[in-house]
Amino acid sequence: MRNAFIQALFDASVPAHPWLVVGDLGWNAIEPFAESHPERFINAGVSEQSMTSLAAGIASHVGEAVFTYSIANFTTFRCLEQIRNDVVHHWNPVVVVSLGAGFAYGTLGYTHFGIEDIAAIRALPEMPIFSPCDAAETAALTRHLMVSRGPAYLRLGRAEEHSDPPAEAEVVPGRLRCLARGEDAVIIGTGAIALEGVRASRLLREQGISVAVYSAHTVRPFDDAALHDLGRRGVPVITLEEHRLSGGLASTVLESAAALGISIAPLRLGIDRLDHTRAGSRAFLLKRHGLDAVSVASRIHTWLRKPS
Amino acid sequence: MADQAVERVGRRAEGLAVQVRRDVLTMISRAGAAHVASALSVADVLASAYAVAEQDDGRVADVILSKGHAGAALYATLAGVGILQREELDTYCLDGSRLWGHATTGVPGIVLSTGSLGHGLPFGLGRAIARARRGEPGEAIVVMSDGEMQEGTTWESALIAAHHRVGNLKVIVDRNLLQSLASTEETVGLEPLEDKWRSCGWETSTIDGHDHVRLVAEITRVCERPACIIASTTKGKGVSFMEGRVEWHYRAPTGDQLDQALAELQ
Numbered sequence: 001m002r003n004a005f006i007q008a009l010f011d012a013s014v015p016a017h018p019w020l021v022v023g024d025l026g027w028n029a030i031e032p033f034a035e036s037h038p039e040r041f042i043n044a045g046v047s048e049q050s051m052t053s054l055a056a057g058i059a060s061h062v063g064e065a066v067f068t069y070s071i072a073n074f075t076t077f078r079c080l081e082q083i084r085n086d087v088v089h090h091w092n093p094v095v096v097v098s099l100g101a102g103f104a105y106g107t108l109g110y111t112h113f114g115i116e117d118i119a120a121i122r123a124l125p126e127m128p129i130f131s132p133c134d135a136a137e138t139a140a141l142t143r144h145l146m147v148s149r150g151p152a153y154l155r156l157g158r159a160e161e162h163s164d165p166p167a168e169a170e171v172v173p174g175r176l177r178c179l180a181r182g183e184d185a186v187i188i189g190t191g192a193i194a195l196e197g198v199r200a201s202r203l204l205r206e207q208g209i210s211v212a213v214y215s216a217h218t219v220r221p222f223d224d225a226a227l228h229d230l231g232r233r234g235v236p237v238i239t240l241e242e243h244r245l246s247g248g249l250a251s252t253v254l255e256s257a258a259a260l261g262i263s264i265a266p267l268r269l270g271i272d273r274l275d276h277t278r279a280g281s282r283a284f285l286l287k288r289h290g291l292d293a294v295s296v297a298s299r300i301h302t303w304l305r306k307p308s
Numbered sequence: 309m310a311d312q313a314v315e316r317v318g319r320r321a322e323g324l325a326v327q328v329r330r331d332v333l334t335m336i337s338r339a340g341a342a343h344v345a346s347a348l349s350v351a352d353v354l355a356s357a358y359a360v361a362e363q364d365d366g367r368v369a370d371v372i373l374s375k376g377h378a379g380a381a382l383y384a385t386l387a388g389v390g391i392l393q394r395e396e397l398d399t400y401c402l403d404g405s406r407l408w409g410h411a412t413t414g415v416p417g418i419v420l421s422t423g424s425l426g427h428g429l430p431f432g433l434g435r436a437i438a439r440a441r442r443g444e445p446g447e448a449i450v451v452m453s454d455g456e457m458q459e460g461t462t463w464e465s466a467l468i469a470a471h472h473r474v475g476n477l478k479v480i481v482d483r484n485l486l487q488s489l490a491s492t493e494e495t496v497g498l499e500p501l502e503d504k505w506r507s508c509g510w511e512t513s514t515i516d517g518h519d520h521v522r523l524v525a526e527i528t529r530v531c532e533r534p535a536c537i538i539a540s541t542t543k544g545k546g547v548s549f550m551e552g553r554v555e556w557h558y559r560a561p562t563g564d565q566l567d568q569a570l571a572e573l574q
Contacts, residue, residue: 039441042472047464050430054468057434060419062442086420086427090413 001156001192002029002099004135008142009033009067016064016146021055023048023070025099030069048074052082052094059092065146066093067154072100072114076153080120087151088124095145096121097154101131101191102242103285104158114155115271118190118219119247121153128152129219133179133194134163137217140171157192163215164198176223182212185304186230187296188266189240190216190249196286197240199293204300211238211300216249222256231262238300241270242291267303269296309528317528318521321359324388325352325520329546329573331384331397337566339401341409345544345556347381349484349517350451353539354378354385356523357449357480362389367528369446370435372420374428375453375482379411382418391417426459428452429479433465436477447476449527455487457498463508469534470509477534478527479510482517484543486554505536517541546573 006029009018019040020033034041044051051068052075059066068075075098076083087094098114105112121129130145130152132138138156145152169178179194180201189197194215201211216222230237241249250268257264275288286292290299309317328351336344354373361368373382380400386392392415399405406414410423420431432450439446456462469477483501485491492498505512511531515522517539526537543557544550547569550561561569 042437044468045464045471047461047468049426049461050433050464050468053427053430053461054434054437054465057420057431057436058438059434060431061435061438081424082427082430085424086431089421 001132001135001138001158001161002026003160004138005097005142005154005156006030006033008139009146010036011143014143014146018064018146019055019058019062019066021051021058021066021068023051023068023074025070048078049082052079052096053086055094056082056086056090056092059094060090063149064093065095065148067095067097069097070099071105071112072098072117073111076117076120084124088127091150093149093151095152095154097156099156099158101155101157102193103282104192106281106285107279109279110276115243115274116247117155118243118249119251122220122247122252128221129155130173130217131155131190131219132217133189133192133215134161136163137171137177137215141173141217144173155191159192161192161195163195171217174218174221174223176214176216176226178212179215180211180213182210184210185212185236185238185300187211187213187238187240187300188216188249188253189213190219191242193240193242193291196291196293196296200296200300203293203297207301209301209304219249219252222252224256224260227253227256228260228262231257231260231264236304237264237266239266239268239270240296242286243270245270245272267300269299309524314525314528315521317359317363318356318524320362321352321356321520321524324355324359324385326573327388328355328381328384330570331387332380333547333561333566333569333573335380335384335397335400337561337563338398340560341380341401342558342560343377343380343409344560345550345553346375346453347378348545348547348550349541349543350375350378350482351381351545352518352520353451353480353482353523354381355388356520357451357527358385358389360524360527366445367447368449369439370419370432370448372422372428372432372448372450373411374422374450375425375456376410376422379409382411383407383415386415386417425453425456426461429465430461433469433474433477436474437472440474440476447478449478449480451480451482454481454483454485454492454498454501457481457501458496466505466508466510473532474534475532479534479536481536481538482541483538484541486543486552486557488557490554502538505538509533511535512538514538514540518545548572
């Protein structure tokens with residue numbers, strides 16, 4: 001997704017002159033921007049707190065989007081106070097971009113897992129949160145953020161994911177995006193794991209269960225209208241995230257439901273307890289946490305078939 | 309800046325600083341607020357910076373008070389140069405005021421709300437870089453506390469600024485030698501501080517932080533590299549019973565103490 005992000009920064013059809021401030025990361029990705037626009041590029045070095053405040057200083061003066069860029073926790077936890085004080089509080093247009101959502105960095109281990117970042121940023125009111133599932137969403141959201149004139153968090157996976165959605169599923173910030181149709185239940189997933197949800201829905205179809213899949217590429221502001229509609233229709237909802245269960249997508253859905261006055265008790269799929277005892281690829285770690293397509297399909301099957 | 313002009317602006321700063329100290333004492337006493345000694349030690353630095361900015365020749369674009377707890381001194385200085393109405397100082401820290409205890413935006417001339425140490429320098433560095441890259445004139449002057457030298461971002465930013473030769477950035481350190489519980493050297497020793505800045509690649513000098521002409525001369529120097537002015541000061545400067553005492557980081561002067569302090573500042 002990072003290539004889609006960088007390429008979107010070059011999109012001449014967008015009336016913007018964004019800056020890019022990196023924390024010494026992005027090898028073999030950020031070079032095209034750095035070489036074409038050196039006047040709007042800075043490598044701040046391995047100094048994430050200064051990277052963030054520096055970006056806020058630039059943004060406050062130039063009034064254009066300034067993107068910060070590093071891996072998962074380095075752009076968020078490492079400099080959360082800077083985001084809170086210098087970005088959000090002043091509403092300076094800094095877009096915090098993190099690579100490696102969820103288990104994307106696999107064997108690099110715990111320090112590189114982006115599994116609490118949504119929760120951390122959700123604690124800062126009103127800062128928009130975007131978590132695309134594929135390259136198309138990444139590109140569209142980046143173009144949106146280049147002109148949205150405010151702070152935001154953009155959480156990217158690592159690989160260049162491509163989904164195979166119905167043709168009419170355009171990317172609209174703030175709206176759920178349909179990745180697969182279905183009538184018996186709805187999976188709302190955020191990030192690349194939503195594609196795992198699509199694979200799970202195909203497995204469930206073979207078992208005669210029809211499950212729709214939506215990508216929540218916008219975690220905040222969440223698509224309350226869609227949620228309200230689901231609640232009204234009484235459709236069983238499954239939330240799916242490559243993130244701790246507490247504070248991420250499931251929490252967002254539950255809070256929105258409460259605010260809307262609708263009763264939803266979703267099946268919440270995410271990282272319940274982190275098992276760090278064995279190293280492995282993202283695929284290995286997803287399976288270990290019951291988040292691969294086979295496990296997701298099985299858990300949904302069991303949940304739907306439970307006598308109510 | 310020519311010597312004659314430096315003298316003139318220095319004299320202007322001297323006059324400003326007297327009023328700043330009087331206002332700070334009154335504001336803080338009325339509000340029962342903290343940080344009076346921190347505000348008194350930096351009064352001359354702020355008065356000098358704003359006396360230079362007042363020249364309106366585009367020399368100074370930003371003054372950022374990174375040691376935001378001296379907010380009272382900043383507000384008083386802004387009133388001294390006519391950016392704030394003096395009557396508004398009476399509302400400092402009172403219910404409904406625009407003037408929070410720490411330097412806060414929403415007040416003209418303040419571009420960053422501070423109060424958490426270590427934010428002003430990287431932010432000011434960003435402002436300076438943005439101007440330099442766009443060919444715009446004007447320096448960012450970041451006023452820091454010496455305790456703030458213990459924050460990691462100080463040295464991160466020092467390295468970044470030197471590496472990129474950000475010559476339109478100046479730091480003034482209010483080196484009053486005290487911090488929250490004891491002296492800086494008893495807490496986490498900073499000396500040799502000048503050596504540290506110099507080794508990071510900054511033009512560094514140590515001066516009397518209550519000498520307005522000297523401050524103006526340093527502030528108006530044109531540098532190709534970022535510059536650090538270590539301003540040797542006394543915490544609580546100007547009020548004999550407050551000078552060099554840790555408890556005046558916290559206490560607000562009572563009525564009698566206020567009278568006594570103001571009498572010393574005639």
